[in-house]
Amino acid sequence: MDRVAQCIAVPAREGRALRIACGSRFRIVDVEGGQCGDLFAYATADISEYASAPHTRVHVNRLFPRPGEAFVTNRRRPILLLERDDSPGAHDMLVAACDPARYAALGIAAWHASCEENLRGAMRTFGFDRIEVPQPINLFTNIPIMEDGWLDWRPALTQPGDSVTLRAEMDCFVVISACPQDIVPINNRRPTGLALEVLA
Template sequence: MELTSSITQVTVPARQGRAVRVRAGDLVRVSTPRGAQVGDLFAFVSGDLTEHLSASHTRGHVNRLFPEVGEQFVTTRRRPVLTLVEDTSPGRHDMLIPACDPERYRQLGHTGQHASCAENLTTALRELGIGITTVPQPVNVFMDIRAAPNGELEWRSSPAAAGAAVTFRAELDCVVVVSACPQDLVGINGTETGPLLIEIGTAP
């Protein structure tokens, strides 16, 4: 799907996050320029940050672990906030795993400071003058988590090739945040962490 020439592009540097304001009807494309980079995606309804994209409500809404193209992500009030309109990746995304945070890295044996998606979220929102008290569970685009027959989760490297992208249509005015996941202790991001790209436009 082509976007119009009036596209806003925001680079999300490796291990960092960025927030963008979008209006209902805008298209939001998230791509992995190098491939195999997971992105934690959040969306907060403009004017009421207590209403936000909810992975758990979306699972119930679409009766799937991740919606197919044409299906919707809903908020904590069960209103559609984003619709998945195109996916050029292998379609492996995740709505089970919470955002990584400092405690997660401590439990994995890391000592000292380590970037995390939870902190990237709050930092990115703070740059827009927005504060939150709770980190929602994100939609983890390009993240390949599978359930084994015994119920255990398998953490696989992202299969997204260089340039793979997912495109969403905003159904509500909202603030979208994308974190280029800094996880380097579990092999979800290929051989190294990398950047992501956010593009905002409209359909021609």
């Protein structure tokens, strides 16, 4: 059993960032179940290099890596390895992070937390005011492609304590956002928290 060296609680609707060394392993845990997590990773040496969904799809020749396969950067270098998947295995790498314009389009007049703002806030804690906002690695996000090509925004299938374990393939900044989406049902309309556990 892996020992947890550090546990960072990611409160509902918020994001957290961590600097991870190459070779370090970490786990994203869906604490209460039914919660999507938007994961981002940027190379510490140069944040213009980041985990890229379209490059990863080419690298693994699939919509999402399987355990043992890597997420690669926009320069096609491995940045994170998907080591274990202790969840039902429904993840997404097609839909953009939620952002203020998305909530405005959904009819929300007031400010609403979003994964894009969580990402920007988390990277600001490392001093980065201007960042690229890549297509996220949408963990636990259950948006299957249906027979005629439409996307079905379904509730996450995860149970409390379900997790994915990743290994950093280069020094990187990792950001995880507990998606605040409560208008469409991907978080069962009840956003909850996640945990980021660094493994010994």
